[in-house]
Amino acid sequence: MNNPCNALPEALRPREGESLVFDAPAAQVDRPTHYCPGCHHGIAHRLVAEVLDELDATDRAVLVASVGCSAFSYDYFAVDALEAQHGRACAVATGVRRANPDSVVFTYQGDGDMAAIGLAESVHAANRGELITAIFINNTVYGMTGGQTAPTTLIGQITTTSPAGRRLRGEGGPLRMTELMAGLDGVAYAERCALDSVRHVRAAKKALRNAFEVQIRGLGFGFVELLSGCPTNWHMTPQAANRRIAEEMIPVFPLGTAKNLLDK
Amino acid sequence: MSDAPERILIKGNEAVAFGAVDAGCRCYFGYPITPQNEIPEAMSRLLPEIGGCYVQAESEVGAASMLLGACASGVPSMTSSSGCGISLMQEALSYMTGSMLPAVLVNMARGGPGLGDIGPSQGDYFQAVKGGGHGDHRNIVLAPATAQECYDFMFRAFALAFTYANPVMVLGDAVVGQIKEPVRRTPPPDALAPERLAELAAPWRVEGRGRRGPGAAPRLVKSVYLAEGTLAARNRQLRDKYEAMRAEARWIAQDTDDADLVVVAYGSIARAVRSAIRALRAQGAAVGLFRPITLYPFPDEGLRALAAARPGRRFLVVEQNLGQMVEDVRLALFGPAGRGAEVLFHGLMPGLLADAQTLEEPVRLALAGKEIRS
Amino acid sequence: MTASAYQDVIIAGFGGQGVMLVGNLLAQAGMEYGREVSFLPVYGAEMRGGTANCTVVIDEEPVGSPLVRTPLSTIVLNEPSLARFQPRLAEGGVQIVNASLIDRALVDERRRTVYIPVNDMALKIGSVKMANMVALGAWIGATGTLPLACVQDALNRVVDGRYAKLVPANAEALAAGYDFAKKQTA
Numbered sequence: 001m002n003n004p005c006n007a008l009p010e011a012l013r014p015r016e017g018e019s020l021v022f023d024a025p026a027a028q029v030d031r032p033t034h035y036c037p038g039c040h041h042g043i044a045h046r047l048v049a050e051v052l053d054e055l056d057a058t059d060r061a062v063l064v065a066s067v068g069c070s071a072f073s074y075d076y077f078a079v080d081a082l083e084a085q086h087g088r089a090c091a092v093a094t095g096v097r098r099a100n101p102d103s104v105v106f107t108y109q110g111d112g113d114m115a116a117i118g119l120a121e122s123v124h125a126a127n128r129g130e131l132i133t134a135i136f137i138n139n140t141v142y143g144m145t146g147g148q149t150a151p152t153t154l155i156g157q158i159t160t161t162s163p164a165g166r167r168l169r170g171e172g173g174p175l176r177m178t179e180l181m182a183g184l185d186g187v188a189y190a191e192r193c194a195l196d197s198v199r200h201v202r203a204a205k206k207a208l209r210n211a212f213e214v215q216i217r218g219l220g221f222g223f224v225e226l227l228s229g230c231p232t233n234w235h236m237t238p239q240a241a242n243r244r245i246a247e248e249m250i251p252v253f254p255l256g257t258a259k260n261l262l263d264k
Numbered sequence: 265m266s267d268a269p270e271r272i273l274i275k276g277n278e279a280v281a282f283g284a285v286d287a288g289c290r291c292y293f294g295y296p297i298t299p300q301n302e303i304p305e306a307m308s309r310l311l312p313e314i315g316g317c318y319v320q321a322e323s324e325v326g327a328a329s330m331l332l333g334a335c336a337s338g339v340p341s342m343t344s345s346s347g348c349g350i351s352l353m354q355e356a357l358s359y360m361t362g363s364m365l366p367a368v369l370v371n372m373a374r375g376g377p378g379l380g381d382i383g384p385s386q387g388d389y390f391q392a393v394k395g396g397g398h399g400d401h402r403n404i405v406l407a408p409a410t411a412q413e414c415y416d417f418m419f420r421a422f423a424l425a426f427t428y429a430n431p432v433m434v435l436g437d438a439v440v441g442q443i444k445e446p447v448r449r450t451p452p453p454d455a456l457a458p459e460r461l462a463e464l465a466a467p468w469r470v471e472g473r474g475r476r477g478p479g480a481a482p483r484l485v486k487s488v489y490l491a492e493g494t495l496a497a498r499n500r501q502l503r504d505k506y507e508a509m510r511a512e513a514r515w516i517a518q519d520t521d522d523a524d525l526v527v528v529a530y531g532s533i534a535r536a537v538r539s540a541i542r543a544l545r546a547q548g549a550a551v552g553l554f555r556p557i558t559l560y561p562f563p564d565e566g567l568r569a570l571a572a573a574r575p576g577r578r579f580l581v582v583e584q585n586l587g588q589m590v591e592d593v594r595l596a597l598f599g600p601a602g603r604g605a606e607v608l609f610h611g612l613m614p615g616l617l618a619d620a621q622t623l624e625e626p627v628r629l630a631l632a633g634k635e636i637r638s
Numbered sequence: 639m640t641a642s643a644y645q646d647v648i649i650a651g652f653g654g655q656g657v658m659l660v661g662n663l664l665a666q667a668g669m670e671y672g673r674e675v676s677f678l679p680v681y682g683a684e685m686r687g688g689t690a691n692c693t694v695v696i697d698e699e700p701v702g703s704p705l706v707r708t709p710l711s712t713i714v715l716n717e718p719s720l721a722r723f724q725p726r727l728a729e730g731g732v733q734i735v736n737a738s739l740i741d742r743a744l745v746d747e748r749r750r751t752v753y754i755p756v757n758d759m760a761l762k763i764g765s766v767k768m769a770n771m772v773a774l775g776a777w778i779g780a781t782g783t784l785p786l787a788c789v790q791d792a793l794n795r796v797v798d799g800r801y802a803k804l805v806p807a808n809a810e811a812l813a814a815g816y817d818f819a820k821k822q823t824a
Contacts, residue, residue: 003479004479004480004481004482005481005482058473058474059472059473059474059475060471060472060474060475061472062337062470062471062472064333065486071488074482074484074486077482078473078482079472079473079482080470080471080472080473080482080483080484081470081482081483081484081485082332082333082336082363082470082484082485082486083359083363083484083485083486083487083488084329084332084333085329085332085355085356085359088325088326088329088332088356091321091322091325091326091327091329091330091333092329092330092332092333092336093333094319094326094329094330094333095291095293095329095330095331095332095333095334095335095336095337095341096333096334096336096337096470097333098291098317098319098330098333098334099290099291099317099333099334099337099338099339099341100337100339100471100472102472103337103471103472104472120322120323120325120326121322121325121326121329124321124322124326128319271669273662273665273666273669273675273677410700439678439704439705442678442679443676443677443678443704444662444665444676444677444678444679445665445675445676445677445701446669446674446675532704535701535702535703535704536702536703536705538702538703539702539703540703542702617680617705618703618705619703619705619706619707620702620703620705620706620707621706621707621708622707
């Protein structure tokens with residue numbers, strides 16, 4: 001597949017007797033990202049791009065970007081893209097997919113964007129069974145604005161706006177989006193995955209593929225939640241961040257397929 | 265009964281829907297609010313019949329956001345609302361202007377502020393013309409007064425939106441939306457064919473890069489410009505576009521040749537004023553009407569020409585609000601360009617229905633140069 | 639009969655008396671007769687249980703104000719509507735007053751009035767629901783704004799297809815009101 005954004009420099013091209021064994025997917029732009037060291041956005045981007053290529057959807061894909069650390073996700077996807085207002089990605093994606101029914105449309109949103117300011121747009125797009133795929137990055141904090149409390153922040157978690165640790169009363173508990181989405185009739189696929197280990201990353205790719213497949217096959221709304229690390233705002237090393245996902249997040253946000261209409 | 269097949273008796277709101285569909289609109293996103301519900305009701309019937317899409321959104325925020333997505337796809341699309349609903353759309357409106365998208369919005373205004381009432385009002389003039397959203401956004405604003413204009417102006421709205429890649433608002437009110445009048449369902453001369461609209465969107469719409477051939481570069485529709493100097497460049501581009509839009513100013517001047525007093529009014533109020541003027545002229549009063557068709561760009565030139573043609577001529581602005589368009593009239597006639605023309609104001613309160621007889625007295629007072637109590 | 643150039647009417651009654659339907663019918667007929675027309679329904683705070691009214695303007699030029707403070711004519715189907723619109727009737731104007739529901743003592747004798755029992759007449763024709771048609775017929779007879787046949791014919795476009803079989807009865811109701819007014823003004 002042809003990607004106008006990726007051209008391997010002459011020096012790196014395979015020489016006589018060599019063959020290329022690893023390259024950027026056609027749906028991805030091969031360039032360094034602006035994300036922090038240890039951030040999982042890069043892995044998530046790569047997985048989405050691989051799935052688009054494998055489903056032969058790159059040429060008709062449209063990305064609806066959100067607001068947050070991933071606001072510039074379109075810099076790394078070699079697909080047509082547009083910017084949505086904060087939280088409105090699923091509504092904007094509804095407009096794109098309805099206006100252009102042959103496209104493959106996906107949103108890429110963080111927890112502040114999707115689960116706080118954009119909860120209404122997200123839930124209603126899902127409930128209408130819009131043929132779009134929503135990728136939800138849950139790292140329990142607002143990343144771009146500096147680590148404030150998110151709807152997904154764990155009870156007791158210290159953030160810049162919950163200095164005493166998040167309290168259930170008055171500040172609410174961690175919102176479980178996958179379970180919420182799975183309960184809606186319009187949702188055809190909902191799964192929560194994590195990006196803390198190779199095994200989990202592999203499962204995440206399978207889930208993303210399924211979430212795009214339900215769109216392409218016209219079954220309904222596809223949703224994947226990805227538990228991701230934010231070493232910067234968690235004030236941890238990337239390794240410690242991965243351990244936090246396994247030890248603190250997964251017990252609160254259990255992994256697994258909550259809904260799958262693909263085999264029905 | 266000779267012309268029965270040519271004219272249909274429909275509400276202004278229904279004329280909006282017919283006009284939009286006939287102009288090529290294929291997506292409608294909205295949320296119910298009085299007094300414009302006949303628009304979504306008609307669209308929910310008309311669009312599926314022709315392969316278009318109708319979505320009742322979860323809110324006006326959702327509707328305007330869906331509109332952004334559909335416009336970015338280059339498909340003629342619209343929303344409609346009123347009052348508080350239009351307030352909720354301001355975020356998307358600013359983004360659509362910043363992203364240079366051809367959105368069409370219809371505001372059948374109701375009384376405010378707040379929940380106000382469902383009666384007619386022109387209290388949304390500032391919001392429509394000066395922009396209720398953030399940043400330097402300007403939207404073309406068309407002000408229909410009749411059901412026929414509701415139909416015709418939808419063609420103009422889509423033509424202007426796609427020509428300038430800029431949102432266009434059609435601003436009516438409860439009277440314009442609810443009035444039933446004969447409408448001829450034939451495209452007006454300034455209509456652009458739907459294929460032409462598609463051509464205008466072809467250079468920028470997002471569609472999936474493969475549609476533009478193998479190896480086509482990806483496209484991006486956005487309003488964010490963080491790199492140094494890029495937002496300045498974007499705003500210069502917008503400024504140039506807004507200046508070009510000035511050529512689209514339209515107005516109607518009636519009975520102004522001999523007028524000592526020119527009444528400036530738009531929309532439904534201009535109709536009541538026209539009837540009052542007709543009655544007063546029958547009594548020998550030298551009074552005429554200046555009716556802005558575009559509220560943005562404001563027809564400054566037309567007003568200045570009237571002031572220049574007859575120095576000493578007075579202007580009376582009649583609006584159904586506490587005084588909004590009058591500021592633009594004063595600005596247009598300010599300084600030498602206005603030849604020292606005096607600008608008077610008469611405001612009607614929102615929610616009340618304006619009739620011609622009630623307007624005769626303030627016009628008579630203005631003619632005599634006396635103070636008018638609104 | 640000659641049609642006058644400009645005519646306006648406020649039609650008012652309880653919600654459910656068919657005020658909007660006859661307003662629509664009159665506007666449709668006026669349009670089909672080649673006139674410029676406007677029909678403006680007015681629902682206020684009194685929408686539920688109170689009065690509903692609409693204004694119809696018929697003219698040879700494009701209609702200016704679709705609202706009138708001092709109407710040239712009115713059709714009032716209940717007492718609250720008479721109380722509201724009788725004082726506003728223009729000098730020399732005519733009002734069609736529903737004698738079945740409105741006390742004669744309330745009618746201002748200086749006003750040109752067709753006092754007509756539209757409910758009773760409609761009942762005789764088949765249904766009290768056609769009282770509105772009887773009243774509109776009386777208005778046509780009293781004002782001569784449009785030919786009766788034109789209004790009767792317009793029923794075919796205004797009455798929903800599901801009720802097409804009711805068109806002849808409604809046309810009869812229009813004629814009954816028309817004849818009543820003609821006799822009175824003869």
